[in-house]
Amino acid sequence: MAAAAALDLTGIIQSSSSPLTVRWKTKRRSSKNEMIYCSAATFIAGDVAPTATTEVERSVVRLGIPSKGRLSDQTLDLLKSCQLTVRKPNPRQYTADIPLLPNLEVWFQRPKDIVRKLQLGDLDLGIVGYDIVSEYGQENEDLVIVHDALQYGDCRLAVAIPKEGIFENINSVDELTKMTQWTAERPLRVVTGFTYLGPKFLKEKGLKHVAVTTADGALESCPAMGTADAIVDLVSSGTTLRENNLKEVEGGTVLQSQAVLVASKRSLRSREGVLEITHEMLERLEAHLRATGEIMVTANMRGNTAEEVAHRVLTQTSLCGLQGPTISPVYCLRDSKVKVDYYAINIVVPQKSLYKSIQQLRSIGGSGVLVSKLTYIFDEETPRWRKLISQLGM
Numbered sequence: 001m002a003a004a005a006a007l008d009l010t011g012i013i014q015s016s017s018s019p020l021t022v023r024w025k026t027k028r029r030s031s032k033n034e035m036i037y038c039s040a041a042t043f044i045a046g047d048v049a050p051t052a053t054t055e056v057e058r059s060v061v062r063l064g065i066p067s068k069g070r071l072s073d074q075t076l077d078l079l080k081s082c083q084l085t086v087r088k089p090n091p092r093q094y095t096a097d098i099p100l101l102p103n104l105e106v107w108f109q110r111p112k113d114i115v116r117k118l119q120l121g122d123l124d125l126g127i128v129g130y131d132i133v134s135e136y137g138q139e140n141e142d143l144v145i146v147h148d149a150l151q152y153g154d155c156r157l158a159v160a161i162p163k164e165g166i167f168e169n170i171n172s173v174d175e176l177t178k179m180t181q182w183t184a185e186r187p188l189r190v191v192t193g194f195t196y197l198g199p200k201f202l203k204e205k206g207l208k209h210v211a212v213t214t215a216d217g218a219l220e221s222c223p224a225m226g227t228a229d230a231i232v233d234l235v236s237s238g239t240t241l242r243e244n245n246l247k248e249v250e251g252g253t254v255l256q257s258q259a260v261l262v263a264s265k266r267s268l269r270s271r272e273g274v275l276e277i278t279h280e281m282l283e284r285l286e287a288h289l290r291a292t293g294e295i296m297v298t299a300n301m302r303g304n305t306a307e308e309v310a311h312r313v314l315t316q317t318s319l320c321g322l323q324g325p326t327i328s329p330v331y332c333l334r335d336s337k338v339k340v341d342y343y344a345i346n347i348v349v350p351q352k353s354l355y356k357s358i359q360q361l362r363s364i365g366g367s368g369v370l371v372s373k374l375t376y377i378f379d380e381e382t383p384r385w386r387k388l389i390s391q392l393g394m
């Protein structure tokens with residue numbers, strides 16, 4: 001349900017042949033009375049999907065990242081871990097750059113505006129929650145998920161109802177659908193910030209008499225206030241639901257979400273440099289995320305041959321590495337002769353089994369154990385890149 005909007009033209013910035021390009025702002029009648037600004041020609045009323053507009057001439061590639069909220073710092077941290085540190089001259093500035101990617105501009109935007117601006121052609125790439133891509137992208141064919149699992153911002157969009165009262169014995173969407181008290185006159189009142197996904201899901205589940213309203217935050221308080229019967233909101237740990245006497249219902253998960261890298265197919269196909277930057281970002285993100293939680297262990301071990309040492313190592317369950325251990329001779333000079341008494345072992349092990357690995361190394365004669373963090377693990381060409389290329393028809 002789109003919020004009502006009042007159009008307020010603030011000044012014509014370009015008026016060439018056609019179409020007319022204007023700068024405008026709308027004031028949404030939402031609970032926060034938020035202002036939405038956009039530099040494009042098409043007017044977006046409330047949450048209606050934007051349509052393509054005249055694009056601003058530019059040669060740089062643009063990446064949108066969240067300007068605030070929980071994803072903002074985590075996105076900057078992730079990019080930094082991939083050596084893609086964002087350099088922002090001052091906190092109130094909305095643009096920044098990444099020294100390693102000179103042809104890229106970083107724009108700090110609200111998550112929903114990132115998705116809108118991707119569709120308008122004002123951004124080429126964005127990092128936001130999958131929930132926001134789904135809600136504001138509304139299955140737009142131009143949007144493509146480049147990396148679907150950046151491993152932060154984990155949550156799900158779910159239906160929740162009060163634990164007690166008329167819902168005491170209702171524990172699934174099926175049971176909710178079968179409740180007889182919802183009628184055209186007294187529908188199930190659902191409050192949600194997801195006014196596209198929420199109603200669509202409830203309709204697909206067969207709920208007939210539903211009245212959806214929207215609010216921007218603290219939705220969990222609505223049932224207790226008496227302003228809604230149920231909510232469709234993001235759930236992560238479940239604490240907010242629990243603290244507000246609400247419960248999720250079985251079969252009530254609308255979608256699972258985490259931070260994703262999303263792009264405009266149009267940009268990838270036709271804007272110079274977008275595909276190359278996307279490839280580099282994807283490679284770095286994948287290699288970094290692959291390395292997260294893994295560590296490199298190096299140890300010395302006495303032995304007669306590399307094979308003999310390898311045999312000892314490979315009999316231990318926590319010492320098998322990614323593809324097996326790398327074992328190399330350690331040379332020393334004895335009686336003017338080059339000898340090999342020790343072998344160096346390099347293995348990548350999961351961080352969570354570090355102590356077990358050290359114990360196993362010691363048990364087979366390992367000493368001088370060094371442990372180092374890994375920045376990247378680059379595999380062969382990533383399946384995500386191949387998938388993207390095929391989605392682009394390239």
Ligand SMILES: Nc1ncnc2c1ncn2[C@@H]1O[C@H](COP(=O)(O)OP(=O)(O)OP(=O)(O)O)[C@@H](O)[C@H]1O
Nearest residue numbers: 069070071111129130131132153154155234236257
């Ligand atoms: N409790 C949560 N745990 C993990 N991720 C979450 C949680 N709530 C939301 N998210 C994810 O983080 C994104 C941003 O949420 P966040 O609440 O930080 O920003 P916002 O709702 O846009 O801003 P605000 O709440 O300040 O208005 C969401 O779109 C979702 O993908």
Ligand SMILES: O=P(O)(O)OC[C@H]1O[C@H](OP(=O)(O)OP(=O)(O)O)[C@H](O)[C@@H]1O
Nearest residue numbers: 217218233234235236237238239240241
């Ligand atoms: O399951 P939990 O771990 O308790 O997290 C869920 C809560 O997190 C989000 O709210 P947020 O903190 O962003 O506040 P907001 O409603 O103001 O956006 C979401 O809207 C839920 O209210």
Ligand SMILES: [Mg+2]
Nearest residue numbers: 069070216217
């Ligand atoms: Mg929030």
